[in-house]
Amino acid sequence: MQRFMLKFLYVVATFKYPGIRRDLRYFIRDNYFSRLNQIRFVTKDYIARKKYKVIDFHGEFDQELRYVLPFAYWHHLNGTLKQTISCTNTRDFYFFSEHHTEQYEKRVWQAGYEYYDVPNMTHSPTFDFSKWTRVPFKKRYQNEVFVFDKPMLMIANKYNIEWDKPPINFLDIPALNRIVSTYKTKYQIVYNRPLSTQIVLDNSEIMDLNEHQWLRENHPEVILMHDLFEQHKNMVNNFNHLQLMVYANCNRFISMHGGTAALASYFGGMNIILSHPGGGMEHHFNEYATIFPALSGAQILHAKNTDDVFRYLSEYY
Template sequence: MQQLMLKFLYVVASLRYPGIRRDLRYFVRDNYYARLNQLRFIGADYFTKKPYKVVDYHGEFDQELRYVLPFAYWHHLNGTLKKTISCTNTKEFYFFSEQHVEQYEKRVWQAGYGYYDVPNMTHSPTFSYTKFAQVPFKKQYKNDLFVYSKPILLIANKYNIEWDKPPINFLGIAELDRIISTYKEKYQIIYNRPLSTQIVLDNSEIMDLNEHEWIRKQHPEVILMHDLHEQHKGSVNNFNHLQLLVYANTDRFISMHGGTAALASYFGGINIILSHPGGGMEHHFNEYETIFPSLSGAKILHAKTKDDVFQYLSEHY
């Protein structure tokens, strides 16, 4: 029955979006099916309204942020959330869950395929916001610890294998030097590029950009998240907890395609996202104008090139 319905929904997606590439219609099909799957829970969600929903996910971090967390938080507000299950060091993301289990030690990107338990489960030209609620990370984690004499500009960089190819979406040392030199007088710049020992990995191998020591020597006024983690190990539970605390005090972000961009979009303010065309599906479905702003109401500025990053910086920062 499921296979027949998926075939039917692929036809529906083809008729509704004839201009979309044939292979991309599978994403639309899957989102249609995920939304229809929610019809099974009408009684439990809107009439019985007792805690029953178990949200269990260990796929890509990006999908968890964009789709799973807002779904789980909706169930929390609805009074129907029973339990959440995710990866190591995710308790702080699910602060609202009365029973959260960190069951998985590694993310498996394939776990996102065929995962129809949430209304939005993959890329799409449209999203359902019926069971979608903004998770108030900024309100929950705003603090007096990470406060400085100048407002924070947070650079959330990455340097990973992307789609089995060398790094594409990242800021190199030359770009970092230009940004820091230009904006360090106005902002307290905090630089964040987590190491493999600090986060749970999926299929994206983290490579060495050799920028941390360079920043320490050339721009000692910049605060490194690595150093903050060492300084505050006694007061933060893990690296994710630290990120939430620092991000909650921040209104200006520069982030990279993927989970880095999704997390920075959770805290309002302005988020410049570097995401080159030709890689992720966000471009095909215009998601930087749909799902990303919906995570917190943040202003999302999609930079398709590094030059775009500097243009947005000059206009908005």
């Protein structure tokens, strides 16, 4: 039955979106099926409303942030969330879950395929927000600890394998130098690029950009998240907890394609996302204008190259 429905929904996607590439219609098909799958839970979700829903996910971080967490939070508010299961150091993301288990030590990107338990499970030109609610990270984690003399500018960089290719979406040292030199008088710049020991990895191998020592030597006024973690180890639960606390006090972000961009989009304000064309599916489905701003109401500025980053900085920051 499932195979028949998937074939039928692919035909529906073909007729509804004839201009979209054939391979991309599979994403639309899967989202259609995941939404239809919710029909099974109408009685439990809207009539019985007892705690029954167990949400178990260890796929890509980006997918968890965009689809799984808002779905879990909806069930929490609905009174139907029983348990959440995810990866190591995710308890603070699921602060609202009474029973959260950190079961997995590694993310497996294949685990996101055929994960039809949530009404939005992959890329799509449209999203169903009927069981999707913003998770109030900013309200939850705002604090008086990470407050500085100047407004904060968070540079959330990354440097890792993307789609089995060398790094594509990242800021190199010359770009970092230009940003810091230009904006350090206006903002307290905080730099974040987590190490492999600080987050749960998936298939994207983290590589060394050698920028941390360079920043310490050439721009000591920049605050490194690594240093904040060492300074506040006794106060925070883990590196993810630190990210939530620092990000909650920030309204200006520069972030990179993927989970880095999704997390930075959870805290309102403005978020410049560097995402080169030709890689992720966000471009094909215009998701920087749909699901990303929906995460918190943040203004998303999609930079397709480094020049766009500087153009947005000049215009908005």
